[in-house]
Amino acid sequence: MNDAGLQLFIITFLQFAAGMGILGMCRVTMPRSVAIPTSVILGMFVHSVAFFLASLLGIGVSLTTTTVTAVISAIVVNAPLPLTIPMWKGLLARPTWNVRMYDVMAWTLGAYILFIVVWGTWYWPVTPFDAMAGIDLVARQAIEEGTLNNSIYTHPSLAGRLSNQPYYAPFAMLHQVMTRTMGFAYGQLWLAVASVSFAVFFAAWLRRYVHPFIASATWLLILITPEWLGYQYLLQTDFINAVFVAMGAMFTIEAIRTSSASWLAAAIVLFAGGCWSRTETPIIVGFGLVLVFLPLSKQLGQRTAVLFSAGTVAACSVIFALWHVIWFSVLPVRPDSLTELRIPDVTTFFTVLTDLFTNVLAEIGLWGWIFPLVVLAAIVSLIRHKRLGLTLPWLWMGAIVLGLVLVGSIFSSAVVEQTLRRGIFKLVPLVGLALVTTSYVQQLSDRLMTWEGKRR
Amino acid sequence: MSARPSFFSPKALLLTAALAVGYYLLISVKIDNVNPYYPWYHGRIDVYYSKMDSLAKITTWSERMFGRHMTNYEIPRFILRKLRPGDTVLLPPIEYGDLYTRTRSFWTDPRIFTYMTTLSPIVAYDDTARRRSVNTYVKLEPRSISVVRRGGSTDIDSLLAEYEDARQLAKKPQADDE
Numbered sequence: 001m002n003d004a005g006l007q008l009f010i011i012t013f014l015q016f017a018a019g020m021g022i023l024g025m026c027r028v029t030m031p032r033s034v035a036i037p038t039s040v041i042l043g044m045f046v047h048s049v050a051f052f053l054a055s056l057l058g059i060g061v062s063l064t065t066t067t068v069t070a071v072i073s074a075i076v077v078n079a080p081l082p083l084t085i086p087m088w089k090g091l092l093a094r095p096t097w098n099v100r101m102y103d104v105m106a107w108t109l110g111a112y113i114l115f116i117v118v119w120g121t122w123y124w125p126v127t128p129f130d131a132m133a134g135i136d137l138v139a140r141q142a143i144e145e146g147t148l149n150n151s152i153y154t155h156p157s158l159a160g161r162l163s164n165q166p167y168y169a170p171f172a173m174l175h176q177v178m179t180r181t182m183g184f185a186y187g188q189l190w191l192a193v194a195s196v197s198f199a200v201f202f203a204a205w206l207r208r209y210v211h212p213f214i215a216s217a218t219w220l221l222i223l224i225t226p227e228w229l230g231y232q233y234l235l236q237t238d239f240i241n242a243v244f245v246a247m248g249a250m251f252t253i254e255a256i257r258t259s260s261a262s263w264l265a266a267a268i269v270l271f272a273g274g275c276w277s278r279t280e281t282p283i284i285v286g287f288g289l290v291l292v293f294l295p296l297s298k299q300l301g302q303r304t305a306v307l308f309s310a311g312t313v314a315a316c317s318v319i320f321a322l323w324h325v326i327w328f329s330v331l332p333v334r335p336d337s338l339t340e341l342r343i344p345d346v347t348t349f350f351t352v353l354t355d356l357f358t359n360v361l362a363e364i365g366l367w368g369w370i371f372p373l374v375v376l377a378a379i380v381s382l383i384r385h386k387r388l389g390l391t392l393p394w395l396w397m398g399a400i401v402l403g404l405v406l407v408g409s410i411f412s413s414a415v416v417e418q419t420l421r422r423g424i425f426k427l428v429p430l431v432g433l434a435l436v437t438t439s440y441v442q443q444l445s446d447r448l449m450t451w452e453g454k455r456r
Numbered sequence: 457m458s459a460r461p462s463f464f465s466p467k468a469l470l471l472t473a474a475l476a477v478g479y480y481l482l483i484s485v486k487i488d489n490v491n492p493y494y495p496w497y498h499g500r501i502d503v504y505y506s507k508m509d510s511l512a513k514i515t516t517w518s519e520r521m522f523g524r525h526m527t528n529y530e531i532p533r534f535i536l537r538k539l540r541p542g543d544t545v546l547l548p549p550i551e552y553g554d555l556y557t558r559t560r561s562f563w564t565d566p567r568i569f570t571y572m573t574t575l576s577p578i579v580a581y582d583d584t585a586r587r588r589s590v591n592t593y594v595k596l597e598p599r600s601i602s603v604v605r606r607g608g609s610t611d612i613d614s615l616l617a618e619y620e621d622a623r624q625l626a627k628k629p630q631a632d633d634e
Binding site: 099100101102104105106109112113116119120123124125127129132133134136137140141144151152155156157158159160161162165185186213216217220224226229230364365366368369451452453 | 463464467468469471472474475476478479482483489490492493495496497500501504505508511517520521524525562565566567568570571574575576577578579580583585586
């Protein structure tokens with residue numbers, strides 16, 4: 001392993017440690033197969049915020065800053081030892097997974113695909129136009145000048161030429177900077193870390209709901225969704241944002257399903273991560289909070305529902321303001337976002353909604369068969385069992401679609417076939433969850449359990 | 457209550473085979489507009505595995521940049537190498553670049569030019585406010601690029617007219633469609 005590889009390994013471990021601390025503080029009990037990847041993703045968020053705060057304090061961009069902020073994040077977050085030590089002890093617990101032959105087959109096929117993700121992020125330079133004209137343009141210059149507040153914003157050759165890309169929510173940009181400080185010429189390796197972590201998380205997550213064979217098949221189907229896989233090695237803000245939002249949604253679903261409020265604390269952090277990675281996320285999270293409020297208060301009590309909603313709004317507001325208010329006030333030039341705003345009307349709303357369904361969601365070249373499949377499973381469930389199954393994933397999917405359509409109606413720069421298309425990534429994992437929790441697939445799962453010789 | 461199924465059993469073997477066959481069919485059966493996984497797999501996964509050995513021989517970062525961005529990487533770097541102190545280059549409109557390159561000429565966008573090189577004395581074609589400071593131009597020909605200045609062998613006014621013609625030419629089909 002060369003120096004850059006070793007750096008990445010150490011920093012990723014520190015991020016994982018920070019994530020473990022967060023989960024410990026949330027007092028959430030989860031299996032190791034879920035806790036490890038979740039910790040990496042949470043730790044990446046915490047580390048990027050710490051790195052940003054260092055910049056805000058005037059500390060320059062360097063490998064030392066990357067390393068020291070990672071160390072500080074890991075130590076500070078793990079400081080409440082009575083809360084965090086049990087989380088670490090859980091790592092040493094005896095494995096409870098009953099691995100079957102088809103699990104190994106699914107993991108092998110998945111690993112074969114994920115290897116290309118890792119290789120692609122390492123080998124290929126950044127290619128999406130948006131990234132070259134925005135987040136990575138800022139990141140590259142930050143490395144050159146040693147500061148996030150660099151000449152990209154002020155150089156005469158770019159004056160008046162910058163659109164909103166350099167001002168995107170900073171998660172991806174900050175990780176580009178940090179990964180470049182480790183010695184990777186194109187950054188991007190952080191994307192592979194997030195992709196693999198999410199794939200591991202999702203493989204374990206689906207097994208909580210359904211027979212392992214169905215879980216594995218669904219996991220593979222989601223993994224090979226063409227557009228979803230493409231953006232696991234193409235640098236953009238959307239994949240990582242989808243990871244945060246979808247995981248936050250899944251944790252709220254789990255809290256309601258298992259009547260366990262501790263999941264909600266972790267969900268708040270994940271939603272904050274979503275707002276740190278894509279600007280329109282507060283709108284989507286807002287819709288989600290409204291839609292899940294009733295089931296949440298019914299299952300966990302009104303006080304918990306109110307606390308969760310207030311906590312999410314507060315965390316998302318703070319994290320949103322950190323970049324969009326505080327940092328923008330530091331920058332010499334601010335984006336002129338107000339000119340992109342338009343007053344939404346019913347016609348625009350329905351035009352965007354129709355375009356989203358006909359030009360984006362119906363495109364099997366982008367999403368494979370996942371959308372037709374989940375609709376089919378829902379219809380069969382309704383016909384055969386007179387009930388859908390678990391409705392919570394559908395509520396979250398509704399919130400995401402509503403949020404995206406509203407964004408498309410409000411912002412003139414949000415193009416349905418581009419901006420909203422990538423926003424659909426947030427639906428992809430939730431579609432997998434919705435599919436396996438339909439009553440029909442649940443019935444298949446039960447039959448498979450019986451046939452294979454295990455009762456649930 | 458649970459009798460744990462073993463790792464290896466006839467039923468597990470059957471399910472494993474079902475998973476493998478299902479996956480194999482998805483990535484192997486070519487049915488246009490029905491099976492999106494076939495073109496996706498061959499375009500995004502299989503192609504990289506089959507070329508990985510030859511791609512691995514390309515070891516320098518700049519060669520990989522060229523491999524991915526082609527002229528969008530090569531042209532800005534060439535222009536930068538040819539600049540003299542005091543030069544300010546007018547980037548041509550994208551339509552002019554497109555007449556001479558197979559890939560879209562994103563390098564004509566000052567952000568992409570900067571990304572491929574570094575912050576440089578460049579002026580975007582439609583930046584009329586800074587146009588006055590320009591003293592250097594880019595001339596493309598079927599197999600060559602040159603950086604030209606007033607007083608040289610190239611008539612700059614004709615070159616600017618070529619830029620404008622390329623723009624108009626690109627607009628024309630749209631106007632006809634309307």
